[in-house]
Amino acid sequence: MSETLVNDELTPLSTAPTPVAPGGRRGVRPTGRRLWRQLTSMRTALLLLTLLALAAIPGTFIPQRGLDPVKVDNFLRAHPHLGPLMNHLSLFDVFAAPWFAAIYLLLFVSLVGCLVPRIRLHAAALRRRAPDAPRHLMRLSASTRWETDSTPGEVADAARAVLKSSHWRVDRRDEADGVTTVAAERGYLRETGNLIFHVSLLVLLVGIALTGLYGYKGTVLVTDGGSFANAREFYDVFEPSRLFSDSQLAPFSFSLDKFTAAYQPNGEPTSFNARIHYRTSPSAAAVPYDIEVNHPLNIDGAKVFLVGHGYSLRISVTNAAGHTVYDGDTPFLPDDSLFTSHGVVKIPDLDGRKQLGLTGFFYPTEGFGSNGSVTSIYPAPDRPVLSLAAWSGDLGMKSGVPQSVYSLNVAALKNIGTTQLTPGKSWRLRDGTKVTFRGVDQWATFQVAHEPGKRTLLAGAILVIAGLLASLRVRRRRFWLRAVPASSGDSGGRTVVMAAGLARGEAESFGVELEDLVGRIAPDDGAQAGAPGTEES
């Protein structure tokens, strides 16, 4: 499953499992084993990685429910034939689709199947001693030879001391005829890192699953001066996970003192701030806090984020008899980035007989758009104007069908007047009803999220990086030294020393390291030998 696996099989530094000999028992079992071997092979992993990448692509071009449900609805409306088919294939929920899950689950199964034998092998390799020197050291591309007056034993001791101090695993062997060899190896961290990296991918999966099974998130709209308590019924939208129970909701609450936004002259926002007071429990003291875009509130394992904002208009309605039938902050929903907003007021009981509906557009800074129509030209409430239309008839609120509080179906209603109001101004309808635009407040939407897998994910992520760095940047290498005593004859009475090394992947680059090692093992004699061979193999 990892980069080093097959590489190992092909190089003398192998620690990888030797392929099991084919054949053996016949029947169902060998087929199963062959399938398993197929699934855990590098080729399959490669295929699955590529498939996963390809499978993710449609999720970025086709509208996704998780990102923009409105866009999906529009798409379905625009494509009455293709849409349902695509829906059936989960193309609007690519990342929750069964076929997407199938790919990554297979990838993880393949990963586990690959990891288990490799962990076992690596554990064995960690305990094994460094392998014997090859017969002909000088045939290796990075090798050198020199003569010295020291005995083979002294050379070996010197080599051992140098290697040990550089954290090599060293093994000294005395052969017949007084020949002494030193075998050393280092860079086990590469495979350790590699295994850690792949195991921590599984840790990430566990973290994702924890959040998916036990977390919750919800959004709530709060107007200046309003408050929220963390219970399911106070949320506008609440998305619990599969194993969530209401007892997991921490008993905190908060109130919004004031929301403020600042803008550049071109209308781009520069900062958002929601000043709140929160309590960790109903009996606790209120603590002030500023929730900003990159500054959520951490409370009892949950986080409260500022995710949206808009205008809330204080509107009051008094009927002909002089009774106030409506008085409150009415949230208007923004339609564009300059906060042209729309909202409605529904009064099902104006005077015991009639119903009244008001639909409005709000322009924080009124002006004219490029096509000459009235629009907002700046997001801050510099020149606020509320444009209202009044409707009479049956608002349909008693039919029992749930209605949006932000829209009014005017098809069956009768328009009884329109007007434009600035804050503080009133409008008297023909029937004597008085509508007053009392002022402008702001609302903010907050998202509360609880993700129990977060710590696991963070730990997994740190291990991913650490493992990756070790597996990609550490090089596995071996070093050998053979010292042949003077008595062997052909050296004119001096000890002949040969040293060579191998680095996996980059054979040619061991030359520099060899030169350095030899320089430290035999500062005087080694230098006479000149620079060791560094030619490319």
Added chain:
Amino acid sequence: MAPNLHLAHISDVLLTWAVFSYAFAMFGYAAEFASGRRVEVRGGGAEAVKQGTRRAELVGRGAVGLTVAGWGFHLSSVITRGLAVHRVPWGNMYEFSCMVTLVAVTIYLFLLTQPRVRTALTGKRRTSESVRCLGAFVMAPVVLYLGLAGTVLYAAPGPLVPALNSYWIKIHVVAAITATGAFMVSGVITVLYLLKERYERGLPPLHVSLLARLRSPMNPDRVSLGPGTAAAIEMTSARGGLMRSLPSAAALDRLAYRVITFAFPVWTFAIIAGAIWAEQAWSRYWGWDPKETWSFITWLGYAAYLHARATAGWRGRRAATLSLIAFGALMVDYYVVNTVITGLHSYAGIS
């Protein structure tokens, strides 16, 4: 605080200088690269060859000088931009492009100084000649990128949008920039690897075989070629061509791999840091936003490359192709996602 328009203007001018320095450096590298062959072809005595080599060497060193000068202008441009807008100078696509190319040039200059890289490419430790032959190929996309940045993507100096206003911009975006710059360099080396590998297999260069196919009698829409084009093809298709001056395919492959083993962990870190930031800013660490998805696709692509490089039958050409596909995904992540697809990462600052 309002941006300092005077400083911002200085930054723009410095960037223009940088682009011109890089462009001239590119021609210098190209001249040195091409001369390696010309001298040999012309024949002449050993003395002539030696003299020609020396002249080429001078041109090559001049190109390095220009690159360093361009890098100086480039760095100063980025710094003055940051001072002008009172924030980190990587808040929109224009600034991001400037940073990515700065990283790419820095990595190239770094490789130039590395004895291990020199040895790996040609076995000559003392001269940077072997690395210089990459120069023209690194400069070309850098000039292209900066040209696009200065024209199409240019954004007037201004403050950050609130979502970007976090210390994470120093962590997540710097990692993304570093990895992108490194992937750019590895992409260039990989293209050269594929060309050289083709040459080493004894096949004619790609454009020659493509044109040959067009000219073949089997092709119904036979393309007529002017005599000039034909001569140019003859010249470049002569066995040896410019390809001979490139380091061996194996050396290029290893160098590309080394750059990717640097970039891949950094990219991984960028994604993770992005997830942590997303959790702070948008209340979820991963939401399959188009930018997140394409970053993940890029990650999978390079992961596939690393696996392919270790799979029998996949190492070499196929692995290199995977790495180029991954780079393609990175470019989609950068250009297409920022400008075409709407998502949470719409910070391009262009309209």
